[in-house]
Amino acid sequence: MTPSSPPAIILLTGASSGIGAALAQSLASRRAHLLLTARSADRLTALAQRIHAAGGSATVLPLDLAAPGAARHLFDEVQRLGLPIDTLINCAGFGLFGPLADNDPARLSQMLQLNVVALTELTRLFLPELLARRGTVLNIASTAAFQPAPYMAAYGATKAYVLSLSEALWAEYRSRGLRVAAVCPGPVETPFLDAMGAAVRSTPLFRAPLTVDEVVQACLRALDSPGPTHIVGLRNRLMAQSARFTPRGLLARISGAFLAPPAP
Numbered sequence: 001m002t003p004s005s006p007p008a009i010i011l012l013t014g015a016s017s018g019i020g021a022a023l024a025q026s027l028a029s030r031r032a033h034l035l036l037t038a039r040s041a042d043r044l045t046a047l048a049q050r051i052h053a054a055g056g057s058a059t060v061l062p063l064d065l066a067a068p069g070a071a072r073h074l075f076d077e078v079q080r081l082g083l084p085i086d087t088l089i090n091c092a093g094f095g096l097f098g099p100l101a102d103n104d105p106a107r108l109s110q111m112l113q114l115n116v117v118a119l120t121e122l123t124r125l126f127l128p129e130l131l132a133r134r135g136t137v138l139n140i141a142s143t144a145a146f147q148p149a150p151y152m153a154a155y156g157a158t159k160a161y162v163l164s165l166s167e168a169l170w171a172e173y174r175s176r177g178l179r180v181a182a183v184c185p186g187p188v189e190t191p192f193l194d195a196m197g198a199a200v201r202s203t204p205l206f207r208a209p210l211t212v213d214e215v216v217q218a219c220l221r222a223l224d225s226p227g228p229t230h231i232v233g234l235r236n237r238l239m240a241q242s243a244r245f246t247p248r249g250l251l252a253r254i255s256g257a258f259l260a261p262p263a264p
């Protein structure tokens, strides 16, 4: 981007906390105009104020993306603003920890709606203008995408979906100038872990979480690089690679040993 060109317009979901909030601040300092969405209007407003105070620009669009039809509603809101987006970052998401039979059915539906349905619908709705502007879709997946994840089975499956979708779209649209990338962090120290309950921190996998800054740096690199898949951290890259050569049943059992909740 030259100093005289208009700022890139970036729509960022999950902007009120954790990875999304930190990424928003880094992107704002790169002369982007940010459209920030999540449910917490107060936290989004405070973030936008910090961005404005630092000389950046941001618009706040509070919304529950787990509500059916929310992606269409957000798309219509962005159209009303008359701001064609250059980059869509699907960061909103949450996880459920514990055996599936213990997961609250209503929360399970919300997770599928947010992690899978809203992400897919937003991508589809914004695709024509992203293609026209040779833009970018960045999806936050997870290392849970690379193997079955017992005790976070449905969450892991949502992230396997996000990774598969991202890589397929990368291949589908790369010749037309659209970049699609998935960033796959392992555990990260954010409110995401608190929302899954205290037990998750006692599992072997969650004992050495990444920092938010490590994930933000990986997202910034992914935005600037042509490849589809970006695993954050050497340990996570090695684990994802070794999963490729392990029989699936054995892999599920090993993964279960890393994720099993502590005995009561």
Ligand SMILES: NC(=O)c1ccc[n+]([C@@H]2O[C@H](COP(=O)([O-])OP(=O)(O)OC[C@H]3O[C@@H](n4cnc5c(N)ncnc54)[C@H](OP(=O)(O)O)[C@@H]3O)[C@@H](O)[C@H]2O)c1
Residues within 6 Å of the ligand: 013, 014, 015, 016, 017, 018, 019, 020, 037, 038, 039, 040, 041, 043, 063, 064, 065, 066, 067, 091, 092, 093, 094, 095, 114, 140, 141, 142, 143, 184, 185, 186, 187, 188, 189, 190, 191, 192, 193, 195
């Ligand atoms: N932290 C980890 O260990 C980890 C590891 C791998 C991947 N990830 C992925 O990274 C992404 C960001 O997570 P994080 O770690 O930054 O967690 P976080 O701090 O809990 O942030 C989650 C974001 O999603 C938003 N969100 C949750 N439910 C929503 C809803 N119904 N509608 C709209 N927005 C909603 C939250 O905002 P509101 O509550 O204000 O709505 C928040 O901004 C997620 O996709 C997560 O799956 C996280």
